[in-house]
Amino acid sequence: MKYVSATEAVQVVRSGDRVYVHAAAATPVILTQALTERAEELRGVEMCHIHTEGPAPYADPKYIENFHVNSFFIGKNVRHTIAAGNGSYTPVFLSEIPQLFRKGILPLDVVFIQVSPPDLHGYCSLGVSVEATVAAIECARIVIAQVNSFMPRTFGDGVIHSSKIDYGVVHNNPIFASATLPISEVENRIGEHVAGLVDDKSTLQMGIGSIPNAVLSKLTSHKGLGLHTEMFSDGVIDLIENGVITCENKGVIKGRVVSTFLIGSERLYRFVDNNPFIEMKEVSYVNDTSVIRRNPKMIAINSAIEVDVTGQVCADSIGSKMYSGVGGQMDFIRGASLSQGGKAIIALPSVTAKGENKIVPFLKHGAGVVTTRSHIQYVVTEYGIADLYGKTLLQRVKAMAEIAHPNHRESILKSYFDQVK
Known part of the structure; x- marks a missing residue:
C-alpha cells in the first residue's frame, strides 16, 4: 500500500471507469469528495454502490455529464438522481451483487473502501461493512482505501492484507453514527x-x-x-x-x-x-x-x-x-x-x-x-x-x-x- 493524499489517489480514475463505493457507515467520503473535485476532467464515470451514508457530492445533477449513479439499493443521498436523470437503479438481490463483479457482468475499474490501520501483520479490517466489497476488491483494477483509526476491527471476511490495497489515504475521523430514535x-x-x-x-x-x-x-x-x-x-x-x-x-x-x-x-x-x-x-x-x-x-x-x-x-x-x-x-x-x-x-x-x-x-x-x-x-x-x-x-x-x-x-x-x- 502506497500512502498518498486523497487528491493524488483519485487521479487513477479515468473517464468511462466504473467505481464501486464501500457502503453504509463505511462510506469513504474523503475519497468521493476528492473525486468530485476532479469532475470537470472526467466524463461518464459510473459510481455504483448500495446504500451509502454521508454526502454524495458526485450525485449532484449538475455533474450529469461527469458521473452517473448506479444504485443497487437507493439511499436518501442519491434518491433524487432517478428523476434527475443522472442516476438509475439496478434491481438485484443483495446476495447476488458479488456475482455481478465476479462474473464480469459489471467489470470494476476502481473500488473506494475505508479500513482500519494495518495491524502488526499488515492486515486491515473493512470494519462495519463487508457486503459486496470483498468481491469488489478482488475484481477491481485499482483499490484505494481511506485508512481510519476510528474504523472498528471486526472478524470474518472483511480482513484484508495491506498488500491488496494500491493506495492508502490516512484520514482519521469518526465514522457515520446514527442516533436511536424513540419508539412510538x-x-x-x-x-x-x-x-x-x-x-x-x-x-x-x-x-x-x-x-x-x-x-x-x-x-x-x-x-x-x-x-x-x-x-x-x-x-x-x-x-x-x-x-x-x-x-x-x-x-x-x-x-x-x-x-x-x-x-x-x-x-x-x-x-x-x-x-x-x-x-x-x-x-x-x-x-x-x-x-x-x-x-x-x-x-x-x-x-x-x-x-x-x-x-x-x-x-x-x-x-x-x-x-x-x-x-x-x-x-x-x-x-x-x-x-x-x-x-x-x-x-x-x-x-x-x-x-x-x-x-x-x-x-x-x-x-x-x-x-x-x-x-x-x-x-x-x-x-x-x-x-x-x-x-x-x-x-x-x-x-x-x-x-x-x-x-x-x-x-x-x-x-x-x-x-x-
Whole structure:
C-alpha cells in the first residue's frame, strides 16, 4: 500500500471507469469528495454502490455529464438522481451483487473502501461493512482505501492484507453514527405482536429502525436466541450482554453473531471492535437462502411501503417512483420460510404519518412487488397479526382487513370486492 493524499489517489480514475463505493457507515467520503473535485476532467464515470451514508457530492445533477449513479439499493443521498436523470437503479438481490463483479457482468475499474490501520501483520479490517466489497476488491483494477483509526476491527471476511490495497489515504475521523430514535406507541404495539411470534432458541434477522428496536425491547425474557442478519444496530447490544442472544442454538456459525454490515451509535462501534462474538461475512453468504434456512426457528422481520390484501408486498417504490430497492428481503423471507420452525414476518404501521393506508386493496400503479403473495407468511400491524400462509385469497382479504386501521377497513373491503366482481 502506497500512502498518498486523497487528491493524488483519485487521479487513477479515468473517464468511462466504473467505481464501486464501500457502503453504509463505511462510506469513504474523503475519497468521493476528492473525486468530485476532479469532475470537470472526467466524463461518464459510473459510481455504483448500495446504500451509502454521508454526502454524495458526485450525485449532484449538475455533474450529469461527469458521473452517473448506479444504485443497487437507493439511499436518501442519491434518491433524487432517478428523476434527475443522472442516476438509475439496478434491481438485484443483495446476495447476488458479488456475482455481478465476479462474473464480469459489471467489470470494476476502481473500488473506494475505508479500513482500519494495518495491524502488526499488515492486515486491515473493512470494519462495519463487508457486503459486496470483498468481491469488489478482488475484481477491481485499482483499490484505494481511506485508512481510519476510528474504523472498528471486526472478524470474518472483511480482513484484508495491506498488500491488496494500491493506495492508502490516512484520514482519521469518526465514522457515520446514527442516533436511536424513540419508539412510538404504534411501534410499541407492533413490537409486542412480533415478539409474540418469537420462540425461545430462535435465530433473528432484522434491520435498523424503531420497529426492530421495539421488537428487541420485548425479548428480554427470551432464552437462547441467535442472530443471523443482513445488518443490525444498537438494539441487540443489551440482549447480548444480558445473555438473551447467545447464538448457541444456531445452525450455521454457532456461537457467533453473523452479519454483513451494521449502522449505529459509537457505543455499537465500540462493542464490535475486536469482538470475536461478531462475525462479519460477505453478503453472498449471509443472505444465501440455503445458508439462512439451516438455522432452525429462523425469524425474518422486514418492513414494507404497502401490502395489498392478497399479500403482495411493495418495499422498493412508491407507485412507479423508486424509493429504495429489493435489498435482502426476499433472501430472508424465503430462507426463514424454509427453516424448520421458521417464520417470515412483514411488520408495518397500518397507516403512514399522513394517514394514508399501508394495507391497501391494490398496490399503487407501477408499484414493485418485492415479496410475492405466494411467499408471504405473517403480516403484522399495530392492530394484530394476519397469518396468510395456506390461506385462500378470500381468507387473506378478510384477515388483512382486520389488521388495517379501523377507520378504513370497510372502504378497503368495498374497493377490493367492487374491482374483483
